[in-house]
Amino acid sequence: xxxxxxxxxxxxxxxxxxxxxxxxxxxxxxxxxxxxxxxxxxxxxxxxxxxxxxxxxxxxxxxxxxxxxxxxxxxxxxxxxxxxxxxxxxxxxxxxxxxxxxxxxxxxxxxxxxxxxxxxxxxxxxxxxxxxxxxxxxxxxxxxxxxxxxxxxxxxxxxxxxxxxxxxxxxxxxxxxxxxxxxxxxxxxxxxxxxxxxxxxxxxxxxxxxxxxxxxxxxxxxxxxxxxxxxxxxxxxxxxxxxxxxxxxxxxxxxxxxxxxxxxxxxxxxxxxxxxxxxxxxxxxxxxxxxxxxxxxxxxxxxxxxxxxxxxxxxxxxxxxxxx
Amino acid sequence: xxxxxxxxxxxxxxxxxxxxxxxxxxxxxxxxxxxxxxxxxxxxxxxxxxxxxxxxxxxxxxxxxxxxxxxxxxxxxxxxxxxxxxxxxxxxxxxxxxxxxxxxxxxxxxxxxxxxxxxxxxxxxxxxxxxxxxxxxxxxxxxxxxxxxxxxxxxxxxxxxxxxxxxxxxxxxxxxxxxxxxxxxxxxxxxxxxxxxxxxxxxxxxxxxxxxxxxxxxxxxxxxxxxxxxxxxxxxxxxxxxxxxxxxxxxxxxxxxxxxxxxxxxxxxxxxxxxxxxxxxxxxxxxxxxxxxxxxxxxxxxxxxxxxxxxxxxxxxxxxxxxx
Numbered sequence: 001x002x003x004x005x006x007x008x009x010x011x012x013x014x015x016x017x018x019x020x021x022x023x024x025x026x027x028x029x030x031x032x033x034x035x036x037x038x039x040x041x042x043x044x045x046x047x048x049x050x051x052x053x054x055x056x057x058x059x060x061x062x063x064x065x066x067x068x069x070x071x072x073x074x075x076x077x078x079x080x081x082x083x084x085x086x087x088x089x090x091x092x093x094x095x096x097x098x099x100x101x102x103x104x105x106x107x108x109x110x111x112x113x114x115x116x117x118x119x120x121x122x123x124x125x126x127x128x129x130x131x132x133x134x135x136x137x138x139x140x141x142x143x144x145x146x147x148x149x150x151x152x153x154x155x156x157x158x159x160x161x162x163x164x165x166x167x168x169x170x171x172x173x174x175x176x177x178x179x180x181x182x183x184x185x186x187x188x189x190x191x192x193x194x195x196x197x198x199x200x201x202x203x204x205x206x207x208x209x210x211x212x213x214x215x216x217x218x219x220x221x222x223x224x225x226x227x228x229x230x231x232x233x234x235x236x237x238x239x240x241x242x243x244x245x246x247x248x249x250x251x252x253x254x255x256x257x258x259x260x261x262x263x264x265x266x267x268x269x270x271x272x273x274x275x276x277x278x279x280x281x282x283x284x285x286x287x288x289x290x291x292x293x294x295x296x297x298x299x300x301x302x303x304x305x306x307x308x309x310x311x312x313x314x315x316x317x318x319x320x321x322x323x324x
Numbered sequence: 325x326x327x328x329x330x331x332x333x334x335x336x337x338x339x340x341x342x343x344x345x346x347x348x349x350x351x352x353x354x355x356x357x358x359x360x361x362x363x364x365x366x367x368x369x370x371x372x373x374x375x376x377x378x379x380x381x382x383x384x385x386x387x388x389x390x391x392x393x394x395x396x397x398x399x400x401x402x403x404x405x406x407x408x409x410x411x412x413x414x415x416x417x418x419x420x421x422x423x424x425x426x427x428x429x430x431x432x433x434x435x436x437x438x439x440x441x442x443x444x445x446x447x448x449x450x451x452x453x454x455x456x457x458x459x460x461x462x463x464x465x466x467x468x469x470x471x472x473x474x475x476x477x478x479x480x481x482x483x484x485x486x487x488x489x490x491x492x493x494x495x496x497x498x499x500x501x502x503x504x505x506x507x508x509x510x511x512x513x514x515x516x517x518x519x520x521x522x523x524x525x526x527x528x529x530x531x532x533x534x535x536x537x538x539x540x541x542x543x544x545x546x547x548x549x550x551x552x553x554x555x556x557x558x559x560x561x562x563x564x565x566x567x568x569x570x571x572x573x574x575x576x577x578x579x580x581x582x583x584x585x586x587x588x589x590x591x592x593x594x595x596x597x598x599x600x601x602x603x604x605x606x607x608x609x610x611x612x613x614x615x616x617x618x619x620x621x622x623x624x625x626x627x628x629x630x631x632x633x634x635x636x637x638x639x640x641x642x643x644x645x646x647x648x
Contacts, residue, residue, distance in 0.1 A: 119545045120543060120544065120545050120617060121545055138473060138475065139463075139473060140472075140473035140475060140476045147548075148464075148544065148545065148614055149462060149463060149464035149473040149474065149475070149498075149499055149614055150473065150475045151462065151464060151473070151474045151475045151498070151499035151500065151505060151508060152464045152499035152500075152501075152505075152544055152613065152614035152615040152617070152618070153544065153614070155502065155504050155505070155617075155618060156543075156544050156615075156617035156618060159617070159618075160617075174473075174475070175473055175475035175476035176475065176476075177476070178479065180479050180511055180512050180513055181475060181476075181479065181512070183508075183511035184475060184507075184508035184509075184511040184512050185508075186511075187504055187507035187508040187510075187511055187639045187640070188504050188505070188508050189504055219444060220444060220472065220476055220477065220480050221443045221444050221445055221472065224471075289476065290472055290473055290476035290477065291476040291480075293444060293476070293479075293480035293483070293484075294476070294479055294480060294483075315511045316511070316640075
């Protein structure tokens, strides 16, 4: 039974569920699986290149998928946008940075423009550049994000966006891993949810089996926002955006000692690179949102979509008697 | 039309809405107003004394109210608990610290024991000490709190608590200021919501008129968690608990420079005290949650309760067609 919202109408999808374009996990195979499950799969390019773009669209085959860029990274190699648009994505999502220079090309190509924002002020900018969909992302999200939380950010963005242009669709992101979270997002006025961490623990994610097992075992109390994994990877993220990850030996060693870490890069960067190569998760990062408590298994992405929709419907129905 | 939940049953109230025991705002008059509106008013004693306790219970008159303590502060003057219990509160809420030494006396007095927690691990401790109600408080809350966010914390606490004792009722706190937030909390599995900031901007709050006006004008993007207002007031809060407040000239001057502020206390503490006395809000703190975007007026607390319930019912009903 479909949950119809303005998001499903706008994108022509069955369920109001979007895959977060996680550079390390959301390849074409996962995006395809989410789309085939009734949501919209969005390939993540990370800090990628043209080869990666072609490869992941190839992996998605004929499935109708979108793709996502890290905006400040795209600004350094802006030609990649045209390469992605060559593949006729259903949507292009831009996160973390000034989306203005890219909006027109995306819309001219007939793709939906999805802007991810972390504040109400950014949501207003997203409206101004002609976004079709605004994703309001809370700090509980895994991976990169900022400080505001989903529960209060979403209704504020809904109100602010509606006042300017009620055709724009708002989607909630951050902290959602099951149908309760999707139902809550709908109550807040969002028209759907974008999920990352839950899909990290899917069969099709590019994530390693060891990382998936770690996600299933992890607790939300054990995640933190930190810059240490960006510093050691020489990624110059704007300071407002930190990465939420599972704490490990590396973060416990360096979080709060970022200046010292920067000085130690000549030894720490190669040590980290070796650990990442060896998939040593005591050192190498596993990005994860606070919702990991709610993730108890690894399963096919389409099954994840189906169970979230089923749970959301159950939650929406079961609370009705309360209102009688 | 009442929204009936396990919380309303447990406390014998009409609506699943609790007043946060804010030391600076939740006096007996506000608690009485929330109770008369159909929720449960909970008086906040802050770092109070016996005189304050008697005074606020007097202000509540015959209304059935609860009261709340800052647990680490209560531990320094534990005799205050008995003074509060003399007034036969309907419930006693303990937040921020080890509640174990106080649980038995509260339950023996026939009051409901409400434990506020900020992590799943703390929720387990709250179960162990015999709490009747566990309030899961997210970081978006105004005033003191920790780092986890409501949207992911609440369902995780619901699952963990239910596994141990399904008679215990879970309530959501942090980021909720309207009926959309209450409806979302119910979807997450909570049985109600505890609200602070929304009631700060009520007629009956002890908050100054200037502070109420500032709350109505403020934006959620402008709040932050900080220790500077605790440092300058010589309050030795455990480091894990920071206070979310509206940014002002004082926080902009000192946030991130806490060690320097500590050294400057001989001049800054008296300067701050004078500003607080004069209600100079450029220096003096206005605690506020991220939900301030949703607060657009000051009105009677009972009217706030009524509109939240009405909005929640509307949200719960309006989303139903989507599920058909």
